Amino acid sequence: MAETQTRWDTSYEWKAVTLLGIGFGLVGLDRWIIAPLFPSMMKDLNMGYQDIGNLVGALGVLWGVFAIVSGQISDRIGHRKVLIPATLAFAALSGLSGLATGFTMLLLIRALMGVTEGSFCPTSFTATAAASEPSRRGFNQGLQQCGFALFGFGLGPIIATQLLTVVPSWRWVFFVVSIPGFIVGLLLYVVLREPAQTQGGKAVGAAQTGGSWTQVFKSRNIVLCMLALLCAMACIFVLGGLLPNYLVDHLKLTQQQMGLVASALGYGGFVGQFAVPGLSDIFGRRLTAVVSFIGAAISIYFFMGTAANPTALFGLLFLVSFFSLGNVALITGPIATESAPAGLISSAIGIVVGSGEIFGGGVAPSIAGFIAQNYGIQNILYMPLAGVSLGVFVCLFLKETAPRKVRG
Numbered sequence: 001m002a003e004t005q006t007r008w009d010t011s012y013e014w015k016a017v018t019l020l021g022i023g024f025g026l027v028g029l030d031r032w033i034i035a036p037l038f039p040s041m042m043k044d045l046n047m048g049y050q051d052i053g054n055l056v057g058a059l060g061v062l063w064g065v066f067a068i069v070s071g072q073i074s075d076r077i078g079h080r081k082v083l084i085p086a087t088l089a090f091a092a093l094s095g096l097s098g099l100a101t102g103f104t105m106l107l108l109i110r111a112l113m114g115v116t117e118g119s120f121c122p123t124s125f126t127a128t129a130a131a132s133e134p135s136r137r138g139f140n141q142g143l144q145q146c147g148f149a150l151f152g153f154g155l156g157p158i159i160a161t162q163l164l165t166v167v168p169s170w171r172w173v174f175f176v177v178s179i180p181g182f183i184v185g186l187l188l189y190v191v192l193r194e195p196a197q198t199q200g201g202k203a204v205g206a207a208q209t210g211g212s213w214t215q216v217f218k219s220r221n222i223v224l225c226m227l228a229l230l231c232a233m234a235c236i237f238v239l240g241g242l243l244p245n246y247l248v249d250h251l252k253l254t255q256q257q258m259g260l261v262a263s264a265l266g267y268g269g270f271v272g273q274f275a276v277p278g279l280s281d282i283f284g285r286r287l288t289a290v291v292s293f294i295g296a297a298i299s300i301y302f303f304m305g306t307a308a309n310p311t312a313l314f315g316l317l318f319l320v321s322f323f324s325l326g327n328v329a330l331i332t333g334p335i336a337t338e339s340a341p342a343g344l345i346s347s348a349i350g351i352v353v354g355s356g357e358i359f360g361g362g363v364a365p366s367i368a369g370f371i372a373q374n375y376g377i378q379n380i381l382y383m384p385l386a387g388v389s390l391g392v393f394v395c396l397f398l399k400e401t402a403p404r405k406v407r408g
Helices: 004-008 010-032 037-043 050-076 079-100 101-129 134-163 169-190 201-202 211-220 222-252 255-262 262-281 285-304 310-339 345-375 377-396 403-407
Strands: none
Touching: 004 037, 004 101, 010 079, 010 101, 010 134, 010 169, 037 050, 037 134, 037 169, 037 222, 037 255, 050 079, 050 101, 050 222, 050 310, 050 345, 079 101, 079 310, 101 134, 101 310, 134 169, 134 222, 134 262, 134 310, 134 403, 211 222, 211 310, 211 345, 222 255, 222 262, 222 285, 222 310, 222 377, 255 262, 255 310, 262 285, 262 310, 262 403, 285 310, 310 345, 310 377, 345 377
């Protein structure tokens, strides 16, 4: 009997991590498939750079607000009641984006997408932690998050630009990419368990009833994670929203070249989002975060000086995304999980993600859109550089939480 109780349910662990990873990948695809479509949509909907920044920013702000709210709710009512409706809703809203007849209608749809995707985000991270064996927690949380980069930034530009060659208009791209979300929502209904029903949930305290959500602010690491995530997102989401126009309008790349170069954000982030948290299991969370921000700053600096060379641009952008999105996964995953009070993990992750999204994913792209509209799109790259440089300083003050380092 004792042996049965202590045997780890590895089968459920990998089913849950895989399914939640695909779900978060579809969140990334539905969120960022719009970026490579902007050059085509701008003509039909009469939009400018400021409008692009506002579309990206509106989704980010609502994502941030509802990440905070849903994190607290899921700690109380459970994961299934948040994740399954959120998955079905963001899939439906992605398809509705293709029906937009003007900027205002599109802005409303994308803002509502921020509500549903923000609700999915922190709860899915906690569900992954609850399914994971502690020694694999950092790797698994990074593996779950890396789908966002692969689907959203990596495959998204290629899917968008290729579909545009076979469908009547950009509207059909939204219809096509919404379909997988409905499938994942149904699979989550069949597979997903609540934290109390998993060994990992007991290990991280996710199965306990949480106290007041304000307790999370007593953790120095949580406050630092909020600031560090803002820095990382100010980099990656400014690039995600405005980079396609930078490549086409400033560097004069073709649509196909732009799609290839922009996809480096996805492939670099895909590798970084499981590699960086995985390396932090070995070398420690703080050291890994600091080194990653330094790597991102160096990569952006050289990217800024690179001309219209698709190969060089791809390589440098791959490194920017590897380090930046790798840090996003590290900060919102293992560091936030291990720094949260017992029973308040979703609340802590929600607060961290929410603050990063509101300012790094919401306000920063809107500011970048203003800069591009009034001072030239080439000047948007100073925002990512400033963000990751500040992140180096912030992460120096993190308290180490990696289980292997703490035990040592």
